[in-house]
Amino acid sequence: MIICAGNNETFKFAKAMGVGLVESAINMTRQCLFDKPEYILFIGSAGSYGNHKIFDIIESNTAANLELSFLENNSYTPLDNVLKSDNKLVQNQTIVNSSNYITTNSDLAKKFNDYNMGIENMEFFSLVQVAKEFNISIGGIFVVTNYTNENAHQDFMDNHIEAKEKLTKYLIEKNIIK
Numbered sequence: 001m002i003i004c005a006g007n008n009e010t011f012k013f014a015k016a017m018g019v020g021l022v023e024s025a026i027n028m029t030r031q032c033l034f035d036k037p038e039y040i041l042f043i044g045s046a047g048s049y050g051n052h053k054i055f056d057i058i059e060s061n062t063a064a065n066l067e068l069s070f071l072e073n074n075s076y077t078p079l080d081n082v083l084k085s086d087n088k089l090v091q092n093q094t095i096v097n098s099s100n101y102i103t104t105n106s107d108l109a110k111k112f113n114d115y116n117m118g119i120e121n122m123e124f125f126s127l128v129q130v131a132k133e134f135n136i137s138i139g140g141i142f143v144v145t146n147y148t149n150e151n152a153h154q155d156f157m158d159n160h161i162e163a164k165e166k167l168t169k170y171l172i173e174k175n176i177i178k
Helices: 020-034 106-114 124-133 152-173
Strands: 002-004 039-048 057-060 062-064 082-084 095-097 117-120 137-147
Touching: 020 124, 039 124, 039 152, 057 095, 057 117, 057 152, 062 124, 082 124, 095 124, 106 117, 124 137, 137 152
Parallel strands: 002 039, 039 137, 062 095, 095 117
Antiparallel strands: 039 117, 057 137, 062 082
C-alpha cells in the first residue's frame, strides 16, 4: 500500500493518511484495523538539515522523534525516539526526523546532523510506530523541497509541485508505480 500525507501533498496512486504525527497515526491505525496492508510505502516531501540538496530523493526505513528542545538540553523523553522497520524495498538508511513543527533555525538544524538525522518529515515517525505495532514492514521515499531554515515554508511552496513530479518519476523508474 502506498500512502502519503494529504492536504496539498497528495498523489493519485497513494492513499492520504493526514498531516502531522497525530492525524497520520489515527488514520493509519484505522487503516490497519479495518484493511491491514501487507506492506506500507510512505511517499512525501522533506526538509534537509543541510546534507541533502533540493530535489534529492531519499529512501529510509528509520524514523526519529527528536524535538528542538532536546537539542538545547531543555527536555528529555523516556520513550524510544528512534524506530527502524525491517524492509527490503528502500535502500538508503537516512534517519528521518518527525515533529509537528518545521525547523526554521538553521543553526539548530545543523545539530540534528550530530544525531545522524538527515531530513525531516512531519508524519514518518508516527507511521513507523503504527506499522511496528501491527507488524507491518514500512519504508519511506522522500523528495527534498527545502532546507530547514528561515525560508523553509516559502521554499517548500516554491518547490513542491516540481518535487512531486520528480518523486513520481522516480517511483516509475524504480517500477514501484506505472
